[in-house]
Amino acid sequence: MPVIGAAPLFVMNGAGWLAAAGFEPALTRFESGPPAIQAVASGTLDVLFVGIAPVAVARAKGLPVRVIAASGIGGSGFAVQPALAQAFDAAGGKAGAAFAAFRAKAGRPAKLATLPAGGTPTVALRYWLKREAVDPADVAIVPMGIDAVQGAMLTGAVEGGTVLEPALTLVRQRNPAIRTTAYATQMFPDLPGVVVSVTDGARQRFPDLAEALVRLAVRARDLIRTDPARAAPHIQAALAGGLVPAGIYEAALRSPAIAFEVDPRAIVAATKASLDFEVEIGDFAAAPSIEGLFDPSAYLAATAASR
Numbered sequence: 001m002p003v004i005g006a007a008p009l010f011v012m013n014g015a016g017w018l019a020a021a022g023f024e025p026a027l028t029r030f031e032s033g034p035p036a037i038q039a040v041a042s043g044t045l046d047v048l049f050v051g052i053a054p055v056a057v058a059r060a061k062g063l064p065v066r067v068i069a070a071s072g073i074g075g076s077g078f079a080v081q082p083a084l085a086q087a088f089d090a091a092g093g094k095a096g097a098a099f100a101a102f103r104a105k106a107g108r109p110a111k112l113a114t115l116p117a118g119g120t121p122t123v124a125l126r127y128w129l130k131r132e133a134v135d136p137a138d139v140a141i142v143p144m145g146i147d148a149v150q151g152a153m154l155t156g157a158v159e160g161g162t163v164l165e166p167a168l169t170l171v172r173q174r175n176p177a178i179r180t181t182a183y184a185t186q187m188f189p190d191l192p193g194v195v196v197s198v199t200d201g202a203r204q205r206f207p208d209l210a211e212a213l214v215r216l217a218v219r220a221r222d223l224i225r226t227d228p229a230r231a232a233p234h235i236q237a238a239l240a241g242g243l244v245p246a247g248i249y250e251a252a253l254r255s256p257a258i259a260f261e262v263d264p265r266a267i268v269a270a271t272k273a274s275l276d277f278e279v280e281i282g283d284f285a286a287a288p289s290i291e292g293l294f295d296p297s298a299y300l301a302a303t304a305a306s307r
Contacts, residue, residue, distance in 0.1 A: 005072020005194030014234030060288030074184030075193030113161030
């Protein structure tokens with residue numbers, strides 16, 4: 001996915017660490033998780049850096065894929081246009097009152113752009129709206145692709161939206177009047193935006209793959225945390241081909257919207273809570289089981305020396 005939560009992949013590939021470990025990656029970009037899962041089902045892909053929900057559904061349906069590591073926690077922010085920002089200011093930051101005031105003044109609900117149902121930013125948004133006691137009649141959620149959310153915010157076609165990093169940083173730089181009122185890391189704590197999943201078939205064909213991926217993910221996470229300026233050019237090359245300044249990606253790596261974690265055990269509870277919530281909002285008739293979904297063995301092996 002072309003989002004900051006997949007930054008460890010872009011670093012380990014761009015820095016040549018994967019090649020040095022004996023792997024020759026061929027990267028394919030997807031705008032959402034379901035098409036990536038379809039590619040896995042067809043045998044086209046071996047490794048996924050995508051959101052948790054599509055992987056959980058795929059696993060529950062019998063697709064032999066497991067989560068071996070976390071990657072990015074959160075990854076998006078809820079950004080608003082000036083009119084909605086003013087409503088938040090007048091309401092003292094209380095979302096329920098802000099959306100109600102906007103609707104009363106505009107004569108219609110606020111239009112909010114986000115990814116299609118099941119996308120992590122969408123789950124975080126709807127969870128936050130419920131927690132903040134926002135009347136569903138005061139908002140109109142408009143699902144669209146990652147790039148379309150960015151465009152809708154920049155053109156003013158919507159009053160707000162859950163914008164994924166690095167687009168969130170880019171949008172706010174291009175239009176400083178747009179403001180972030182909440183970050184995914186606060187909206188749904190510990191909810192994984194991107195996880196690392198590997199098919200059972202790939203692990204059989206490449207016995208060292210899972211442990212190598214986790215070991216390099218830890219190395220990439222450490223570089224991102226300690227020296228984002230060095231990590232940023234690799235994300236820039238992967239996502240923009242040098243067309244967007246590296247400073248945008250450095251700022252995105254430092255954003256409160258994202259936290260980087262590798263240990264898959266850290267996201268189990270939030271994953272279960274999010275899947276249960278998706279049943280509540282109608283994404284699933286029943287939550288997909290997470291039995292066997294997480295396999296921490298590669299993480300434990302890769303980090304054994306440091307424990």
